[in-house]
Amino acid sequence: MMNTKKYPITAIIIYRNEKHLLTNCLEALHWCDEIITIDMQSTDGSNVVANKYANRQFEVDPYPIAEPTRVEAAKHAKNDWIFFVDPDEIIPPDLSEDIIDAIETSPQVGVIQIPIRFYFKRRMLTGTVWGTSTHVSKIANRKRANILPLCNRLMEPRENYENYRIPHRPLNHMIHLWSDSYRDLCHKHFVRYPHLEAKAKVTRGESFSLSRGFIEPFNELKICLRDFDGWRLGPRGFALSIIYFIYTIASIWLMLRYQGKVTPNDTQSHHSSPQLREVNPATKSSHARSAA
Template sequence: MWFGVGERNCERFTRSLGRVITVEDRAKISVLINTLNEEKNLPHALRSVKPWADEIIVVDMYSTDRTVEIAQEFGAKVFLHERVVEFEIARKLAIEKASNDWMFFLDADELVPFPLARCLLQIAHEDAVDVVRVPRLNYLIGAAMQYSGWGPNQDKQYRLFRRGKLGVRANMHDHIEVFPGAKVHELSFPSDGAIIHFSYLDFEHFIAKLNRYTNVHALQAAKTGEHPHIVKALFKATRKFLAYYLLRKGYRDGWRGIYLALLMFFYEIATFAKLTQLRLVGDREDIQNMYAKEAERYLSEYVEC
């Protein structure tokens, strides 16, 4: 058994929770987690929800490490989903498999601190709202970000919700859809707590994810028929830099703030560069086929000799 998730720890949490609501009366919540090779992060996420989650659903995309084994050790229900570019689309399966009306999205590199858990359970128990936006405290290269658009009161996520009040769509940057008529409540940091997000280990990690995200973003733009334009790219990139560094006070995050703003500038440039490639030339396979034809053209000279 993993340290911190035994019966004694669950009982300790339950006794503390009882100061707010009785265990018998509290609403049941299913925690939904997507995974792909998350053996290093997943134990922290699961330890933070095991004491209070009535059900843990893990949707795994055929991990090749110990992710599935770890999830099962924590008593999670594991379901497999094909690997998809739009990673968030797998959340649909998690919603379908959940048994409870209340659900909570959690990423494998996140955890729920004790005060936030109590707040979420209280909200579900009071049953007065349908969807809750939760602050997220993001860590970047060893430190928590307070500004730069990544501060806990700047980055708020739709995470706790009632069945039928929130959906998921295949859009990387706008994947959550709150259904009409849903009552939305927004938490504040530090009074209500925040999800802890251990985001990026180093710049290599950041750039690797940036590369993957810009691939998805460019592909989505190409599918919608968006046309690349260098002036538009420079305008959007500059606007994003100014938004992160000045408007969202990235300068108060020191060197992390300036580099984050610069990388977000590059994000827009990389996205437009990839969109230009897709629209004017094609994807990697198209270019590989083009090179094969070019190679044959050069090699045909040997046949003529």
């Protein structure tokens, strides 16, 4: 039987044309006391799915990166604990139990880092840099941590508070449905992500150099294939390693475009914050399926 108890956590999900992912994502958050969804002008009926689960729904114009929108959405949360979840992420029961335990037993925690595993074509990767067990900061207490509008750096604990990393166990990792096809993977890592990563590198104060531009990609290729056992995956491992190699080249050399245009700690907000517009304000105190 599903545990129907809810905990004082607000889950925030931003989506755009991800109807095929939203049900599994939102269903797995049934234990959160509040769910807030933000629609970036979807046209596939994603909002119909969101309406079944969300306590509050907003819409916003598309934005280059999600972080500024998350910051604005967090201002509308009724709980201090904020959980940022993407539509292609699923929280299994073992992980939700670990999250709840960390919140209830760790008064000095400001940010919680959770285990994550990447899934390609719905199968967990076990090789290349994407096939390793790692952690990602996804949960913050807004009284104990700063929630930032920075690409790849969304939260950091305030003074006197700390990061807490949930230990990885066999079944307690967040399922990241990373990509379902090579076409989708190449589009993301050859077109969109290199620009975001290049700008993030410059924002963090990193700088381009010729040695870095030529040497680092080959080091990353070696790490993918040898250190992280990409070669054991056969053709798939080599293909993914080459994709990461090209992505690394692009993200480093694109730093030349952004040096001088962004500065360390630049919010990348384009000088304006996203304007969230509430739609279909929720009047019920629980998720729609709880009453079913």
